Amino acid sequence: MLIHLVKKDILISKKYAQLVILMAIGIPLFIGWRMPEFAQYTGFALAVVFSEFMFFQNLSMKENQYSKASALLCSTPYPSRGLVQSKYIVFILIFVYCVLIYWIESLFIPQVGSMNLTGVLAVFLGASVVYSIYVPLQYKLGYDKTKIFFMLVIMASPVSLAAFAKYGNLRPDFLDMIPVLLQNVLLFMAGAAVLLISMKISVHIYRHKELI
């Protein structure tokens, strides 16, 4: 049943789904070509940020525009929590797609840069934290009051990620003492935990929300 709700999310934002497909391919290539010093993590992170948040922004706008359609779906046997859970599954699907595309590009185009699993999971954690804060807020306050949030994230990400890549060295020294495998497990579990907690909060908010 959940797969049909995921399909619904993609259908109602199909134009942006097509854009996601192109952005995940194009952004790392563009960064690798024009700003090779920022290739690798920055290119991948930008692809994730733009793909995830632009898609979700559009999806939220459509759901706000057609709020009565959500009410119709709630009158069907679809569980209301499914309408929320599908948003998180779409987030994971887009992320996995970005990873796959970036990996394929890195195999054939060295300028794109290469990434290790730790880097991928660090981006996963960062994106999950932002997403996990925004989604419950949006369910609580509504699309109109929160749409500026993602716009700011999308606009600020190129500058802030480039600055981070150039000047930031937030990797604490103690991490060198932790085996890489453990680092990866911790990063993955932290990202997954943040998403799960956010999903539970969003489901609770949505369940008590007046849909119309």
Place this chain on the structure above:
Amino acid sequence: MDNILEVTGLNKRYNKFSLTDVSFTLPEGCITGFIGANGAGKTTTIRAILGIIGRESGRIRIFGKDLEGNERSLKNRIGVVFDDSYFYDELSMAEMKSIVAPAYDKWCEADYRMYMELFKLDGKQTISTLSKGMKMKFALALALSHKAELLIMDEPTSGLDPQIRSQILDILGEYMKKGGRGVFFSTHIISDLDKIADTIVLIDSGRIILDCEKDVLVDRHRRVKGDISWLDNESRAMFLDLQATDYGFSGITARLDELRRRMPDILAERPDIEDIMLAYIGRGK
């Protein structure tokens, strides 16, 4: 006869409006018309029944089971038609169907295709390009294509031309021919009730005023006319509404026998449902 739908003590509060102790039943094998003026609370009641909006208190039982705790199994047996476009208008009808259909265990593609053909709808057409009547027909096709035993419809004929209204009402009549079903539809178009409703529930300002069989309702009331000099305070109190001029009076009453004892020469005629509805609503004010 079992009750398909039982609403008991439904309360819902907004700033400037509330549903107060809304209670009624929908018997099996009946088409129940839910009537009231604009803003009376018909749509709010239907939304509360379906769980689209919350409620302060009240119990909803469908097919003898509480909606809470049995939502999935009960919603599988309910077809819903709303008055406005409750679709993603940018999708085609086929795409919208592909979202709705998998929700139902008993979705029947053959029935869906039959209704789409009957209504002359092309699944590839985008919903935003449909007229109001076509959207209503599409909503009805979706509602009737999963072997629903209860149809809940919110003003399904509102804004439609007489031909489409008649077609929809005929389809409801056909739907009821297979036993064990029920239809609950809200409307403010009285002629629809005259045509197909078996029972009538009247709501006004968030309160249920009437809940009875249509024929009994009409039989129990009369429009009474007579000379103004026959009226006194006691007889005035026996009318639900009363229009009086210098020469005569006309009013709706449910106490014809008592009035005849007091005024043997009055004229009595069968009122319309609309007359009865307006009389009760006017009395409430």
